[in-house]
Amino acid sequence: MCIDCGCSTQAQPDQHQHEPRTVRIEEDLLAKNNRLAVGNRQLFAAKQLLVLNLVSSPGSGKTSILERTLTDLQGELNFSVLEGDQQTANDADRIAATGVPVKQINTGAGCHLDAHMVGHGIESFNLVETDILMIENVGNLVCPASFDLGEDHKVAVLSITEGEDKPLKYPLMFQAADLMLINKIDLLPHLDFDLEQCKAFARQVNPQIQIIEMSCHSGAGMQQWYDWLVQEANRKRN
């Protein structure tokens, strides 16, 4: 037996046809995820739905921002929320308390949401009735940067307790984001945080990034965020 292919060495030499050969593939390593993300994006476009992928470190205030946003914009915009965490349904319970449809995705050992999880996660939502789908990704500034979910924008949340150099330490994420929310600015008087330096670092990584300073605790800057949401949701409808 030939050790390479299992053909009989007794056979005629010309029957040994499988010569080593090269096959061109030229596919992105994320091709499978990207194909599913394209499918999600087409569905979202058909439903005229604005989709945001919220990314940040754990504890930056993503869920608190969502809670306040969903409550303040009640009656103005219809939301659905996908919550990604490794474990627990704690965040989904907090969102459910606002009355907005929510679905929790637990990734287990996984460190990010992918397009496949999102495609199934939205099955129970009434997308026609929804203006904005908020996807709260797993708290992690590394892996979620590479996985397209089919969203319109990645929104990176950075809280000022994390330090101003986060955009430099995790540049891929801040490069992938269209908007950065600098949260917890009510704590500025108590911390040694250089706001202008932080914004300069973010623009160094991503010259086009939009920045909103806010505190979902005090309410500062929230109106600017709401105006941005309304503007983007309207753009998606036209």
Added chain:
Amino acid sequence: MFTKGCALHELSLTQNIVDLAIEHAAREEAKKILSITLEIGALSGVVAEAVEFAFDICSTGTLAEGADLKIRHIIGKGRCLDCHKEAAIKTLTHVCPHCGSLALETVQGQEMKFTEMEID
């Protein structure tokens, strides 16, 4: 060395590589995958060593088991939005060596590509 989060990230990417390789090998009626060539950019966020480590795990028991994993490293290149010149960059937070501007747009180095494979 890599962190747990990082290894997981590369693990799912590597699983995609192996799935793709097996899919193409089946279409070509190959008996064995001899080698797999990837292009990984210096700015892609992918750790080549973690892919190599994950490849052994993901390929075990498949047509790709034992295949030679060849990784072609692509250097980073940026274009300055102010002076419009190009420069080699090692990180996403580089300063333009020509004019000192911080506004550099990445033009090369973010590749994560499965380019080709050899089959028998």
